Structures are given as structure tokens and as C-alpha cells.
Amino acid sequence: MYSDIEGAAKPAAEICERIWLSIAERRLRPGTRLKEEQLAEIFAVSRARIRQALAVLEGDGLVTILPNRGAFVAEPSIEEARDVFHVRKFIEARVIERLLARTGEADIPRLEAHLEEERAANARGDTSAAIRLSGGFHLLLAELSGSDFLLRVLHDLVSRSSLITAVYRNRDGHNCGPDDHGALIRSIAEKDSPRAQATMREHLDHVEAELDLDTDLVPAADLRQALIGPTGMIQ
Amino acid sequence: MYSDIEGAAKPAAEICERIWLSIAERRLRPGTRLKEEQLAEIFAVSRARIRQALAVLEGDGLVTILPNRGAFVAEPSIEEARDVFHVRKFIEARVIERLLARTGEADIPRLEAHLEEERAANARGDTSAAIRLSGGFHLLLAELSGSDFLLRVLHDLVSRSSLITAVYRNRDGHNCGPDDHGALIRSIAEKDSPRAQATMREHLDHVEAELDLDTDLVPAADLRQALIGPTGMIQ
């Protein structure tokens, strides 16, 4: 997820990865305060490195930074969740369009190798790896599409999706089922662009359907709303 | 453009704004090296502030940072340009969809006030203001849509579009004509979502059509390609 970030500072990407995984695994709940010095001690690095890691995570929508206040695990709203998935459907359709427009003969083996890793992680119950690889599959597609821009946008979207899934998922299923990814690879191998795009759309619909985006039980997004309610009256 | 960035450090946003405007006005050409100390002296701030400004600009695709090498004004490829406009059409359609789904009675005056500013800037030949307000119109729509996520994504897209327009525009016209924005406001006022979305799409098509995205005359994107050519043979 963050391992492919360019830069001499390898540890910074590692810190992002660890924090991101902790959020995706629900070990860090939304709203949790992330003190810089505390993180610096945990990761045994200087505060400066923590600061730039937090800045990256803020850019990906995983943490919210309030000036002079500190960093907190972000709390995506239901509307944001819908927007993210809405946009993802278009972006990933474009990714597949670009992917199939390329030569792309050598891509299938790489995709299947990735899928195999996913299956192995699921088989041995390695949740961390499963989450990481699940998002990584979509990023691999974007990478193979050859568009740096789409890769960047999708990185952002996948990152946000991880947080959204952690907050709103209604059962303990993983982000994306490997079966869906397998079907996706088959569609791509057939080089039928409209059909592959449709498969992707169904896959994302499927992921979105596993979320509780209908309830108003947003988990303490705002203290005021959580205690008083939207109307402003004490309930 | 960058003026609404949250944060105690107001100057950082100002630096981003100045650099962005210089790029959009073609005062800074793609590939230009941006030395930190030099910028620090120009803006009379510390190098640390420059670094974080450059990091923000890199996130918006305006500059490219090479580790241990420095920051350079980015050089968007033609394919990236197409991707950006392709994505913009979907994002801005979504913005309008969300905007009209809201109550949005008080929005029209704000949009018209903004349009008036645009016209005034154009009338007095203030290119800086015209560029700033032209992008700002689209950001205002996103802001009025009420979606922080869409606003963020669109900020990124508008930013990249500015650079793309600066590189590839085939005449001296501004980014967006105010007339198009006027038609857009009328469509929105009528609360006919499909029609307003179509108007937006036409507007973006219009902007894209003013770019030279067919030529292979990418202005020195890569020194090797610029001097030797894609085939690798001396021409």
C-alpha cells in the first residue's frame, strides 16, 4: 500500500503502512488522538519523521489534522463513503479501459500471482496480509494501466475505502473477496472491455453492499451530534 | 485556490498560491528546478516552510520531487492530460448531482457574485485574477455541494488542469470562459440535474478542445526524447 512510495526515507512509508493497517484492522478507532511524541517513541524515530508520515496519511484521508490541536483518526461520514464508492466505480472502469487498450499480454501472470498470494493469506487467516493484498490488487491494476495519475487517485480511494470498510462493515468479511478478483482477471483475459468494466462495477457494488450505509448510527462522528442529536434538543 | 487550506500557517498556503499562479501563468516552465534555499530567500521564510509547501504542490501534481535531487515543475504527459479531463467530467457531474440534491436556494447568488468577479477580472485584463477565479468557480461548486471529499478531489484536478492548460493550450484564451460559467449557473438555477450535468460536460469538452493534445510536441518532457527522439536514433 505505502511500500511503493518513492523516497530515500524508507521508514516513513513503513510508519504509514503500520498506522494504515492498524486503522484498517480496527485496532485504532476513528477519533483516536495520535500524539506525535508518543508515536515517535513507539516507532523509535524522530518526531519530524512522524510529522511527515501524518501529513501523508492526512492527504489520504486517514487522519485529520487540526492546527495546534493534533492528529486524529479520521471519521468518514456516510455521504463521504457513498461518494468514494461512486467515484471508485468510474475510476476503476477507466483503469480497465486503459489496461485493455495496452498490449498487456504479460499482465495476466502478474495478476494471477497476486491472486494466489491473496488466497494464501486468507487460507492461513492472516488478516493483515489479506487486507493489504486486497487493496493491492486494485492498485496493481492501476499500475498495469500505465497511468501514474490513475494510480495516484486510486491509491487515495483505496486508502479511504479501507477506513470506510473498517467503520461501516456489517460483518467480519474482508474487504474484497478473492473470488471476485478471480472473476475480474478472467474478464480481463478475455479482452472484452465493456464486460470487464461491468465485472468491476459489480465487484464494487458487492463490497459497498456489505456496508451499513443506511443506518444513522454514525459512531460518534461529532460529539455534539452524538450526545444531543441532529435537532439540537436533548433527547 | 490554496487560500482555503486549513492551518495556522497562513504563509504556507500563500507560497503554494504564488508558485501555482506562476506555473499557471507560464512564468515557471515545466522542468524548471525549484531550489529550496532560493525559494526560502524569495519568500523570506525558513526552508522548512518551503519544504512543506513543495510537498503540498507535489501532492497536487504541480511539482515533481526527486529524492536527493530536488523539486521540479511537473511535466504532465498527454495521456495524463486526457485522464485528468476524463475524470473531471465524472467528478463534476457528481458535484452537480449533489449540489442540486441539496436545498441550495441561497447558492445562486454566491455563484453569480463569483461570476461577476470573473467578468471584472477579464474586463480589466487581470490575468492572475482571471486564472484564480476561473478555477475557483469550479471549487465553489464543489464547496456548495457539501462534500469535503469531492472538494478535495476537485482541488487536485483543477490544480493539475491549470498546469495542463499552461503547457498544452493552443492560444492565449483563459482557462474557462465566463460565458460558459454563466450558462452553467442558469442550468443549475433551473434545477434540472441531467441538463446541468450535460452543460458541465460540454463546458469541459470545450476547455479540452482548446488544448493541443494531438501533437507529439510534448515540450521537452524528457531530455533524451527531446534530443534523440522516441526511436533512440539521432534524427
Add this chain to the structure above:
DNA sequence: CCACACAGTATTGTCTACAAACCTGTAGTC
């Protein structure tokens, strides 16, 4: 005369120390 290696210079990356802002708890006053 050309190619390679080396050293000097300049620029970036990182760390540590200081200053400013915010929150919490306490004392004073109406």
C-alpha cells in the same frame, strides 16, 4: 586526444532545541 577517477562544491535530508498555542485545574469574586 579521449576516458576514467577523484576531489570540491552545492543542495537536499534529518535531527535537536526553542518558542507559541492550547487545554486543564485552581483560586478568586459576584
Add this chain to the structure above:
DNA sequence: GACTACAGGTTTGTAGACAATACTGTGTGG
């Protein structure tokens, strides 16, 4: 008894200095 003002402590923001890395120019060997 409750509200306001103030002080202490904690946390973030900023600046400056040091170390690492990459580029440029010169010298030497073939």
C-alpha cells in the same frame, strides 16, 4: 454556589545546525 480569570503543564509549530548525497570541474593515465 457558579462563573470568570489566571497559571501550570503539555503538545504542537518553527527555526537553525549538522550529516549525507549528488553534481561539476579538474587532473591523470592510456
